[in-house]
Amino acid sequence: MSIRERRERERQDRERLIVRAAREFAEAEGWDAVTTRRLAEQIEYSQPVLYSHFKGKDAIMAAVALEGFAELAAALREARAGSSGGPAAVAAAYVRFAEEQPVLYETMFTGAVDLTFASPETPAPLREGFRELREALRPVIGSDDLDAETEVFWASLHGLVTLTRGGRLPRDGHPRRLELLLRRFSTT
Amino acid sequence: MSIRERRERERQDRERLIVRAAREFAEAEGWDAVTTRRLAEQIEYSQPVLYSHFKGKDAIMAAVALEGFAELAAALREARAGSSGGPAAVAAAYVRFAEEQPVLYETMFTGAVDLTFASPETPAPLREGFRELREALRPVIGSDDLDAETEVFWASLHGLVTLTRGGRLPRDGHPRRLELLLRRFSTT
């Protein structure tokens, strides 16, 4: 049975290679520059092989997005475990993640519409990221509806990040805006 | 000179037709379904004519986006002129606009990266929409940095709208979240 296992292992390696290549190309040149032909060339297999791993390009993008959610959750967890661990630290980690890997972040929140947050079948990384935000907020939120408050906070962060990145908000005002948002969420 | 004027008028009519067709197709079936061939057929001209009006498909999308910004500004102005005219009314109008024309809204805030807000060369409709939001907030914001506060409020609204629409936040909690956001912005 070892041969079968080896093949399966190699197959998974190849799949990881595909996702990695897609992610790197996308981050460097945008998703339009990630073509199935280019991916195939990169992994040194022919084009149709991609389709034995993923249903199509959208599925590859979704795989990249999921990877991003896992890493975002990890970044938030680390921030919350840090010296302060408060909302400011976690928010800063969130913003840093989005700014350092803008295309990845955009992939996570645009497209791949079949990922819901507060639902039983929500992938674990999504739930975990949300949990970190919520626990960071808990001490400073008086409201009894912590989940909804967290959703609002998350959405506000997301709005700041996306509008700033899209050039809709002046880039240099970013820290100031973040500060104001945190102040709004530091009482009641 | 009348003939020249008539030609110019017809040309502008045709341009409006293109934008209208693009917008309708996009709202109904998404931008992928808006092809230059389809647009050409719709306006009953050949494909290259589109390129005498717009540099490319991206420019057509930008034109649609700009139209959206004008309408959004109008909607906000109307809301602010209404009986209440407070932040809640304006926010509700904002959300309604985004929900009723989701593709248009997405077009306005994704892609078309060459539109900045707080800048001298910012198109008028963008500045006006921002102004409406700011004036609605003025009575309830104690801070001396009203502009930055408005930016944060706008970003929060935007985040709520996009995350909810993308399925990242449960749809039925939307009014509740909006309520919480407004409460956060009703003091200090």
Next chain:
DNA sequence: ACAGGATGCCTAGCGCCGCTAGAATCCCTG
């Protein structure tokens, strides 16, 4: 009134895309 040039529009096609059918090859099984 009419030649000549500018303008406006169309036909045709380029290179690329995501994706797939069917042939060919490889490798496990009996």
Next chain:
DNA sequence: CAGGGATTCTAGCGGCGCTAGGCATCCTGT
């Protein structure tokens, strides 16, 4: 070592955004 699945490849389909180049049409100057 032969049969049969699984795996991978070659080749190509239809459609995309975009453009070159030719034709017709209209404005202009004599």
